[in-house]
Amino acid sequence: MSRLGIRGVRTRLFLAALGAxxxxxxxMTVAFNLLLGRSLSHNADAVARARAGAQLAxxxxxxxxxxxxxxxxxALGESPFWVFSRGKTLEAARSPEVVxxxxxxxxxxxSRFLDVGNADVRLYSVPAVFEEKRLGTVVAGVSLAPYEQTRxxxxxxxxxxxxxxxxxxxxAAYRVLAAAFRPVAQMTESAADWSEHRLDRRFELGEPHDELTRLAATLDQLLDRIAASLRREQRFSSELSHELRTPVARIVAEADxxxxxxxxxxxxxxxxxxxLRHAKEVASTIEALVAAAQQEAGLAHGTADAHEAAAKVVEICTQAANERGVSVELAxxxxxxxxGVDPxxxxxxxxxVVENAIRYGRGxxxxxxxxxxTKVTFLxxxxxxxxxxxxxxxxxxxGLRGTAARNGSGDGAGLGLALARRLARAxxxxxxxxxxxxxxxxxVTLPTA
Incomplete structure (x- = not known):
């Protein structure tokens, strides 16, 4: 099996289940055989005791x-037995010399047991005591061959x-895991296909209540983010080409x-x-579009003092206001x-918005x-x-301008307010x-910090 195959989740789960x-x-097999061996040994002991007791009686x-x-x-069956008394052998079985x-x-x-390994026999000895006097010993044997065969x-x-x-x-594990992972594989293939060709498709399995529905909900959220990211990219490209067309054309025309x-x-x-003025307009437009894209993507964070931000804008717009003879008051x-945004x-x-007011204001x-x-309003x-x-x-x-601009009250390109709203909504x-x-x-409303 290849390393890639072993790395698969299904293969690892299969091997883990099989290993467990x-x-x-x-x-269980070892325990069973140990318990069986002990039981057979106890049975052999019981048989030896019974036969020795029968002979003793x-x-x-x-x-x-x-x-x-x-x-x-x-009582004795085919078991060998021996009876010893005062150094004499009263009864002796026909057995190998070693036994x-x-x-x-x-x-x-x-009283004790003794296994004769070479002959596969277990011996059991019991003293023969009468009126508290030991008169001899009875030894009974039992063949262990049937027990070993059973074991x-x-x-x-x-x-x-x-x-x-x-x-x-x-x-069973292979089939169960295959059935369990089949929906996952299908969902993965569908998500891969949809992310490439059909970003509008979703699983839509309802409220998550198990692993599969949670996976479906996660994939749906992932597809939503991919679709949103693609829409932002397309909108950024479209707006960039649209909003740079006029100032770039002016630069080319002026240079020509x-x-x-x-x-x-x-x-x-x-x-x-x-x-230079139109180049700055291009740079400002690009910076505004990039800032909007970063804000929509959640990359921009920070806070700012609202009055200080407004004062900075007034300072930037002072020259344009002076050229037009317009006074700017900051309350x-x-x-x-x-x-809740960076300065x-x-x-x-x-x-x-302030530049627009200066452009169309009379004084x-x-x-x-x-x-x-929860909102801060700049009026x-x-x-x-x-x-x-x-x-x-x-x-x-x-690109659209109001009646005042068309009547000659302003010279803008119709880009500033669109970009400003885009930034605010982002x-x-x-x-x-x-x-x-x-x-x-x-x-102009922005969230509070």
């Missing part, structure tokens, strides 16, 4: 020692039964226009400034408020920070033309255009 049953069968005391009487054949010598060695001793037969039969039992257990004819140094400087919260992400989410932009339950207000009710959702679509927040009769009013 094998150890149990071996233990047939003895009579005399003035010269002992006299033997008739012993029932059924006779062993029986003679028991005369005069206490050998039992050993062979138990080994054969153990082998048969192991074969039956192996077959600058190279068409000789220009003065001031004209080249103006062209390079335009190229401090009553008490410190923290958001960079909070600033990236808020900055496009004043106000930014305030408030906590509302951005301007005194510009505002947002029509019909456009409060459309302005968050990439962080479990949102951006909304609120109804207002006095300019634009946007609410």
């Amino acid at each position: 049953v094998g150890v149990a069968v071996v233990a 047939a003895l009579r005391p005399t003035t010269n020692g002992l006299a033997t009487g008739e012993t029932p054949d059924e 006779t010598a062993a029986a003679r060695s028991l005369a005069g001793g206490r 050998r037969t039992a050993l062979i039969d138990s080994l054969a039964l153990a082998v048969l039992l192991m074969l039956v257990v192996a077959l 226009l600058a190279l068409r004819r000789e220009r003065t140094s001031s004209e080249y400087r103006a062209a390079l400034e335009d190229v 401090a919260p009553i008490s410190p408020v923290r958001v 960079e992400l909070a600033a990236r989410t808020l900055q496009p 004043h932009v106000r930014l305030s920070v408030n906590r509302n339950g 951005v207000e301007d005194d510009g033309p505002g947002v029509d009710d019909a456009e409060r959702e459309r302005i968050f679509e990439a 962080a479990s927040g949102d951006i909304e255009a609120l109804p207002s009769s006095n300019g634009g009013r946007f609410a």
